[in-house]
Amino acid sequence: MTIVPVEVLDVARTARRITVLTGAGMSAESGVPTFRDAQSGLWSRFDPAQLATEDAFRRDPALVFGWYVWRLGRVREAGPNAGHLSLAQWARSADVRIVTQNVDDLHERAGSEVLAHLHGSLAAFRCLDCGRPFDGDLPEPDAVGRAAPPRCPCGGLVRPGVVWFGEPLPQKAFADGVLACRDTELLLVVGTSGIVYPAAGLPDLARSMGVPVVEINPEPTELSPSCDVTWRTTAATGLPTLVAAL
Numbered sequence: 099m100t101i102v103p104v105e106v107l108d109v110a111r112t113a114r115r116i117t118v119l120t121g122a123g124m125s126a127e128s129g130v131p132t133f134r135d136a137q138s139g140l141w142s143r144f145d146p147a148q149l150a151t152e153d154a155f156r157r158d159p160a161l162v163f164g165w166y167v168w169r170l171g172r173v174r175e176a177g178p179n180a181g182h183l184s185l186a187q188w189a190r191s192a193d194v195r196i197v198t199q200n201v202d203d204l205h206e207r208a209g210s211e212v213l214a215h216l217h218g219s220l221a222a223f224r225c226l227d228c229g230r231p232f233d234g235d236l237p238e239p240d241a242v243g244r245a246a247p248p249r250c251p252c253g254g255l256v257r258p259g260v261v262w263f264g265e266p267l268p269q270k271a272f273a274d275g276v277l278a279c280r281d282t283e284l285l286l287v288v289g290t291s292g293i294v295y296p297a298a299g300l301p302d303l304a305r306s307m308g309v310p311v312v313e314i315n316p317e318p319t320e321l322s323p324s325c326d327v328t329w330r331t332t333a334a335t336g337l338p339t340l341v342a343a344l
């Protein structure tokens with residue numbers, strides 16, 4: 099049986115405003131792979147860090163676009179897990195603000211409003227050249243997973259609406275995320291390895307404001323040493339246990 103650490107329970111019971119910073123581990127139990135897990139199937143021989151850049155897209159648009167179409171398909175087949183659902187439930191009795199690095203929509207499908215998608219969204223495509231949103235049909239990947247990106251009316255290639263390595267975060271989302279981490283009574287950091295900046299700097303920012311920071315992650319991370327409490331459990335076990343105990 100999972101027991102909520104008493105320090106976590108104490109602060110979670112009294113906090114009226116809670117910010118939850120989520121990463122890929124939040125969706126792992128929904129069957130959406132994290133970057134650190136080996137990629138499966140067709141994509142197992144590719145390193146995500148080598149696919150998730152503008153350079154990679156310009157070099158081989160069909161390879162990179164096909165990877166995103168495949169990932170979007172994985173997300174559409176998946177559903178929110180008990181962790182996503184319990185955050186939506188918590189928001190009915192407290193001000194729970196979700197700041198996510200995830201590009202999936204599993205928080206929304208669990209019934210949560212997401213304050214900030216720091217790294218964009220898998221389902222939001224736009225033109226590489228003029229930025230115009232694209233909502234047409236996506237191409238079917240071929241047998242090896244490649245899919246040529248559609249073209250914008252301006253002639254530009256359609257790109258995924260996610261933040262690639264080397265790109266700045268969407269300004270408003272990051273500003274909202276910063277505010278939510280400073281102006282809160284508890285920061286829960288769920289399923290993030292804490293190596294992708296600037297998102298990984300948010301827990302330290304919260305702590306510098308005196309906000310208690312609790313990590314929920316089955317493994318130690320770069321962030322663990324600077325958290326007030328590290329709770330070694332998973333998102334779909336820890337969060338429902340916590341919310342049920344409130």
Ligand SMILES: NC(=O)c1ccc[n+]([C@@H]2O[C@H](COP(=O)([O-])OP(=O)(O)OC[C@H]3O[C@@H](n4cnc5c(N)ncnc54)[C@H](O)[C@@H]3O)[C@@H](O)[C@H]2O)c1
Pocket residue numbers: 120121122123124125126127130131132133134135199200201202217288289290291292293294314315316317319331332333334
């Ligand atoms: N679902 C998604 O949207 C998705 C999936 C893969 C990668 N990404 C992107 O990859 C980048 C990587 O950073 P990151 O820190 O989010 O992910 P990461 O892959 O670097 O780290 C995942 C973390 O989740 C932890 N974890 C694994 N299973 C867990 C579980 N069941 N419950 C709780 N924690 C668990 C791991 O120990 C690890 O610390 C992000 O920018 C994100 O946008 C997103």
Ligand SMILES: [Zn+2]
Pocket residue numbers: 225226227228229230250251252253254
């Ligand atoms: Zn265009």
